[in-house]
Amino acid sequence: MPFSATKFDPSYATATEVAQAIRQRVISSRELTALVFSRIRKFNPKVNAFVTLLEESANVRARQADEAQAAGTVWGPLHGVPITVKDYLDVSGVRTTFGVKAFENNIAAADAITVERLKRAGAVIIAKTNMPPLALDWQSFNDIAGTTNNPWDLSRTCGGSSGGGAAAVAAGMSFLELGGDTGGSIRCPSSFCGDYGHRASINLIPGRANNISTYGPLARSAQDLLLALGILAGPDATESVAYRWALPAARGTRLRDYRIGFVIDDPFCPVTPEVAAVLRSSIEALRKSGATLTEGWPAGVVPANTFGDYFFLISAAVAAFLLPGLEQSLRSSSSIWNKRMVAAMDASYSEWCRHNSARLASRGVWQDYFKTHDAFLMPVTFVPAFPHDHVGNQHDRTLHTSLGDRPYADLHHWASISSLTGLPATAVPLGITRDGLPVGAQILGPFLEDATPIHIAGLLGDHVGGFQIPPGYAE
Numbered sequence: 001m002p003f004s005a006t007k008f009d010p011s012y013a014t015a016t017e018v019a020q021a022i023r024q025r026v027i028s029s030r031e032l033t034a035l036v037f038s039r040i041r042k043f044n045p046k047v048n049a050f051v052t053l054l055e056e057s058a059n060v061r062a063r064q065a066d067e068a069q070a071a072g073t074v075w076g077p078l079h080g081v082p083i084t085v086k087d088y089l090d091v092s093g094v095r096t097t098f099g100v101k102a103f104e105n106n107i108a109a110a111d112a113i114t115v116e117r118l119k120r121a122g123a124v125i126i127a128k129t130n131m132p133p134l135a136l137d138w139q140s141f142n143d144i145a146g147t148t149n150n151p152w153d154l155s156r157t158c159g160g161s162s163g164g165g166a167a168a169v170a171a172g173m174s175f176l177e178l179g180g181d182t183g184g185s186i187r188c189p190s191s192f193c194g195d196y197g198h199r200a201s202i203n204l205i206p207g208r209a210n211n212i213s214t215y216g217p218l219a220r221s222a223q224d225l226l227l228a229l230g231i232l233a234g235p236d237a238t239e240s241v242a243y244r245w246a247l248p249a250a251r252g253t254r255l256r257d258y259r260i261g262f263v264i265d266d267p268f269c270p271v272t273p274e275v276a277a278v279l280r281s282s283i284e285a286l287r288k289s290g291a292t293l294t295e296g297w298p299a300g301v302v303p304a305n306t307f308g309d310y311f312f313l314i315s316a317a318v319a320a321f322l323l324p325g326l327e328q329s330l331r332s333s334s335s336i337w338n339k340r341m342v343a344a345m346d347a348s349y350s351e352w353c354r355h356n357s358a359r360l361a362s363r364g365v366w367q368d369y370f371k372t373h374d375a376f377l378m379p380v381t382f383v384p385a386f387p388h389d390h391v392g393n394q395h396d397r398t399l400h401t402s403l404g405d406r407p408y409a410d411l412h413h414w415a416s417i418s419s420l421t422g423l424p425a426t427a428v429p430l431g432i433t434r435d436g437l438p439v440g441a442q443i444l445g446p447f448l449e450d451a452t453p454i455h456i457a458g459l460l461g462d463h464v465g466g467f468q469i470p471p472g473y474a475e
Helices: 015-023 029-047 055-070 113-120 163-170 187-193 222-232 273-289 303-319 324-332 336-345 349-369 408-412 416-421 451-464
Strands: 050-053 082-086 124-129 153-157 177-181 196-199 214-219 259-262 292-295 375-379 398-401 404-407 425-432 438-444
Touching (some): 015 222, 029 050, 050 163, 113 177, 124 163, 163 177, 163 214, 214 222, 222 425, 259 273, 273 292, 273 375, 273 425, 303 349, 303 408, 398 408
Parallel strands (some): 082 177
16 A cells, blocks of 8 residues: 555554655654654553563664664665564563563663664564563553553453564554564564554574474554565574575455465354454455355364374473473463373373474374465454453463353363464454454465465455554543
């Protein structure tokens, strides 16, 4: 969409629009950075999205960006744009706490490769955003920064683990967030806060150390996701001696070009009526657009089996960095979920290999499906944002829904398919429930063809409304 200076809203413009406005000198980086911090001072006391604010260094960086532009130099596609990063990503000279008290004063010696790439693209990093301890929850709270609230309803969670960033983007306190996703940590908070979010194909963005976790952006438009992916993706310095990366173009140009499978409810993890209603409306929008729709799981996909392999592998991965106290808590818990985690932690390497082989086979089944289909739409979670609940071990918690009580661990289920297979998944905001809470879907795409689900998410968002400003945050 072409940039229009007359319609430019510096509070809620997209990162792409802001970058254009800076290049066209509609606004300076210093003015934009000052505006963002004024919004932070106004809205953050009730949202509490940040662990560490970097106002002084951000102002210096913004001034340098303006001076560079005045001298005829543009650093990159995010020149002068204020952004945030999740507080487990290293920013040189800034603390990285991981949401854990023991790391409260842990100062990073160098930038993470993703942060380095964002800086090289011209971004102004204004803050580190809140998350649960070690990124191991679907709520964002810890003993260092406290609890991040959902801008749509402060009594409810913003999601996790990239929750602080999702709340900041929704509340107009950041133009772009760099998060990470293991079991829905980008997709869940995006859905709960009404943002767009993208979990990249596994290993497309360098820096994670297991075969489940990956990075990705959160933003207010699908176009911003694509912009960020072009900056973040590609081999690191070691691997770049052997190969280069180029993002394949999206498979279509209009929704009617796409062949989309979908499942919006399933006994595997039944969604609540309020979620189902929004998802049904989105399917109708797709149908009216002329997209070719196919309902049902691909042949060979059994969601319960996918979840079993995912839960084993994620548990084994988590075991690699558990703090002693948390491991002891898991081992002493009577929860069936914690017992499953401990069993995976204690399993043999041959058992891990069996589940890892199933992971690769599952990806192969989906890749066969994507020979005749372009994407697959399904829920992000079975509920909208729920009330804060920080009691005890998370797997001992219960979610109270309109369909009755559900295990907290059910939040794993819909996220597990992309997490296990490593396929890209884009969260798209679809609408608002009668109670005023956002609901999103995730668009699963072919491996390494991340532009396709992002493009479909953008087109679908345009049809159903996409990102909406939470009430009370437009001023």
